[in-house]
Amino acid sequence: MANPPLLPSSQPLFSQIKHMIVDRIKAGEFNIAEPLPSETEFARYYNVSQGTVRKAIAEIAAEKLVVRFRGKGTFVASHTEEREHSHFFHIVGNDRVKKLPGTKLLTCARRNATKEMEKRLNLKKGEDVTVVERLRIVDDLPIILETIIVSQKTFPDLRSVLNETVPNELYPLYEAEYQTRIVRAEECISAVVAGARKAKYLNIDIGTPLLQIDRVAFSIEDIPVEWRRSHCNTANHHYQNTLN
Amino acid sequence: MANPPLLPSSQPLFSQIKHMIVDRIKAGEFNIAEPLPSETEFARYYNVSQGTVRKAIAEIAAEKLVVRFRGKGTFVASHTEEREHSHFFHIVGNDRVKKLPGTKLLTCARRNATKEMEKRLNLKKGEDVTVVERLRIVDDLPIILETIIVSQKTFPDLRSVLNETVPNELYPLYEAEYQTRIVRAEECISAVVAGARKAKYLNIDIGTPLLQIDRVAFSIEDIPVEWRRSHCNTANHHYQNTLN
DNA sequence: GAGTGGTCTAGACCACTGT
DNA sequence: CAGTGGTCTAGACCACTCT
Numbered sequence: 001m002a003n004p005p006l007l008p009s010s011q012p013l014f015s016q017i018k019h020m021i022v023d024r025i026k027a028g029e030f031n032i033a034e035p036l037p038s039e040t041e042f043a044r045y046y047n048v049s050q051g052t053v054r055k056a057i058a059e060i061a062a063e064k065l066v067v068r069f070r071g072k073g074t075f076v077a078s079h080t081e082e083r084e085h086s087h088f089f090h091i092v093g094n095d096r097v098k099k100l101p102g103t104k105l106l107t108c109a110r111r112n113a114t115k116e117m118e119k120r121l122n123l124k125k126g127e128d129v130t131v132v133e134r135l136r137i138v139d140d141l142p143i144i145l146e147t148i149i150v151s152q153k154t155f156p157d158l159r160s161v162l163n164e165t166v167p168n169e170l171y172p173l174y175e176a177e178y179q180t181r182i183v184r185a186e187e188c189i190s191a192v193v194a195g196a197r198k199a200k201y202l203n204i205d206i207g208t209p210l211l212q213i214d215r216v217a218f219s220i221e222d223i224p225v226e227w228r229r230s231h232c233n234t235a236n237h238h239y240q241n242t243l244n
Numbered sequence: 245m246a247n248p249p250l251l252p253s254s255q256p257l258f259s260q261i262k263h264m265i266v267d268r269i270k271a272g273e274f275n276i277a278e279p280l281p282s283e284t285e286f287a288r289y290y291n292v293s294q295g296t297v298r299k300a301i302a303e304i305a306a307e308k309l310v311v312r313f314r315g316k317g318t319f320v321a322s323h324t325e326e327r328e329h330s331h332f333f334h335i336v337g338n339d340r341v342k343k344l345p346g347t348k349l350l351t352c353a354r355r356n357a358t359k360e361m362e363k364r365l366n367l368k369k370g371e372d373v374t375v376v377e378r379l380r381i382v383d384d385l386p387i388i389l390e391t392i393i394v395s396q397k398t399f400p401d402l403r404s405v406l407n408e409t410v411p412n413e414l415y416p417l418y419e420a421e422y423q424t425r426i427v428r429a430e431e432c433i434s435a436v437v438a439g440a441r442k443a444k445y446l447n448i449d450i451g452t453p454l455l456q457i458d459r460v461a462f463s464i465e466d467i468p469v470e471w472r473r474s475h476c477n478t479a480n481h482h483y484q485n486t487l488n
Numbered sequence: 489g490a491g492t493g494g495t496c497t498a499g500a501c502c503a504c505t506g507t
Numbered sequence: 508c509a510g511t512g513g514t515c516t517a518g519a520c521c522a523c524t525c526t
Contacts, residue, residue, distance in 0.1 A: 012495060038511060049497045054512085063488075070512045071505035088487055185487040190478035191435040191453035209435035209453040214482075234434035238458075241485055243332055243429040244307075256514060282492060293516045298493085314493045315523035 017046055018056035025065055025076055026220050028179065035073025036066065065183070065220070079181060084169045088185060088217075091136075091144065091232060092240045101136040101143065103168050106201070108132045108159050110152060117149050120216055120227045128152040130159060135201060136230075142202050143237055149227045154180060171217070174225070181220045188214040189239065192231070202233050211239055261290055262300035269309055269320055270464050272423065279317025280310065309427070309464070323425060328413045332429060332461075335380075335388065335476055336484045345380040345387065347412050350445070352376045352403050354396060361393050364460055364471040372396040374403060379445060380474075386446050387481055393471045398424060415461070418469070425464045432458040433483065436475070446477050455483060 021042070030036050037045065042053040057074060060066050068074045085100060092098040113121070113129045121129070129149050136144035148170065150158060155178055167173050171182045192212045199206045211232040219225045232239070265286070274280050281289065286297040301318060304310050312318045329344060336342040357365070357373045365373070373393050380388035392414065394402060399422055411417050415426045436456045443450045455476040463469045476483070 014495075035511085040510090051498080052496060055495090057512095068512060069505080070503065071510080073505095073511060090485075183488075187485040187487065189433060189455065189483040189485065190481075191455045191476075193437070193451075193453045207437075207451070209437045211433065211435045211455075232435075234436075237434075239433040241334075241431040241433065243431065244427075258514075279492085284491090295517080296515060299514090301493095312493060313524085315491080315525080317492060317524095 013048055014052045014055040014059075017042070017048060017053060018059050020046070021056060022060060022065065025060075030076050032076050032078055035075055038073060077181075079172050079175050081169045081172055084171045084182075088171065088182075090239050090241060091237050093138070093237050096240070098240075099138050100168070101138045103166065104135040104137060104142075105162065105166055106133040106135060108162055110159065113149075113151075117227065121149065121151055121224050123151055130155060132158075132162065138237070141236075142233075144230050144232045145198055145201050146228060146230045150225060154178065154225050170226075180225055182217045182225070183220050184222070185215050185217040190214075194231070198231055202231070204233055204235075208233065208235075210234070213239070257292055258296045258299040258303075261286070261292060261297060262303050264290070265300060266304060266309065269304075274320050276320050276322055279319055282317060323416050323419050325413045325416055328415045332415065332426075334483050334485060335481050337382070337481055340484070342484075343382050344412070345382045347410065348379040348381060348386075349406065349410055350377040350379060352406055354403065357393075357395075361471065365393065365395055365468050367395055374399060376402075376406065382481070385480075386477075388474050388476045389442055389445050390475075391473045394469060398422065398469050414470075424469055426461045426469070427464050428462040428466070430460050430462075434458075438475070442475055446475070448477055448479075452477065452479075454478070457483070 021036075024030065036042075039050050039053045039057065042057075043050045046053070057066065057068070061068050061074075064077055066074050067077045085098075089098070091101075109131050110128055111131055113123050113127050117123065117129055118125065118127070123129070129151055132146075132148040132150075134146050134148070135142045136146060152158075155174065161173070161177055165173065174180045174182060190212050192210050194202065194204055194206055194208045194210050196206055198210065199208065202208075202210075211230075211234050213228075213230040213232065215226075215228045215230070216224045217226040217228070265280075268274065280286075283294045283297045283301065286301075287294045290297070301310065301312070305312050305318075308321055310318050311321045329342075333342070335345075353375050354372055355375055357367050357371050361367065361373055362369065362371070367373070373395055376390075376392040376394075378390050378392070379386045380390060396402075399418065405417070405421055409417065418424045418426060434456050436454050438446065438448055438450055438452045438454050440450055442448075442454065443452065446452075446454075455474075455478050457472075457474040457476065459470075459472045459474070460468045461470040461472070
């Protein structure tokens, strides 16, 4: 190949290939059950060497958009419960042990979006949302009170889905039922005191300090699709974070 | 090179090279001002190809132990104030803007380590520690009350150093004065209420909820060298975390 | 101009999964 | 067995820095 096989962009070749493949993944071109085209196929298709494709896919794998298996192929990554739990759940006991919490669904209702919801989820005016309230329970004790807000448009009929299944983790459900994969989240953590309602559900005194965790979760297309506000009783648990 | 140039380990070659280079960095073999040996030098030295060395160093660079500059060379990474601020400081205003806080030194004393200090910093019985208390100030308002505990053994005479310089960020100082580089930290975050002392320093009412951030910082040898407990007023600020 | 790291290629061998 | 990704090599060209 004497000529530059692609645009004469300033970006390195492998980086261009990477973005093209990522775009095709985002567009949902590849079935989750089947492997992506192999390195040699991509190389032929884009008219570059196998090593260049390798470097492109290596970066995509590092971002956990795909998973690679020697001898089998490259697959679009899927979110198992375990991955969500290890990656998105940061509450551990004060003994540093992370336990899978149980879930008690409190309410689930369709409502008009408030202005704050519109802002956080980037909604148009007048859009409806589904509001879910639930308790997370560890060792039979209520630890976290969660309020989850999603757009009715991206997750239509979430109510009936939840009435049937009552899953512990929602992100795998978003992926299975709505083909929406959560890849990133931003959390804002502050300290508040429990009011009457939170105190009742968490079985604590009014005025107890609580961790308030505001999380906005983003889909693979980098669209905010879920806003979740958690209130966590940190008497016997805490939020754990590792900085590398 | 017909024979395997190194141990017949099950680890890939580049990974063995990586660990050997990392060990030499940890041992302080390379001056921070001079570049490491070049890829070709390493390749000759370890009797492998340049590409293998490249992959090894690429991983070390990804872990931010070294920085690479085209045309200049590879250097042991140093912690600038800016890096510490962007990487280890997670408190932002509720407007999402991160401001460099000012610092007011409150106390600085040498003491016997308590049992909890011994446990967190992995100290021998009877070791002394230096305890630093300081206020972090944003827009002339006290936001964070910090208590910092370090071993007298790893940071001898920290008191007089602090009396001379009063730096905003301590990690660059640890590196400059004690050749101890912080590469990792573990944080445990919970919610507490302000007692009389904290309320006084943070200029808030007793009973105000505060974020308590317990951080243990680890050196490049993976030894815990600093325990820091911060109490943050989250009325106008919060802790921000991104999950990727 | 010599030396550095960054990109790209081409080809080899390997371990592993399918058939 | 052919096909996959993982490792390793050797060599080319480039952009950049230093002297």
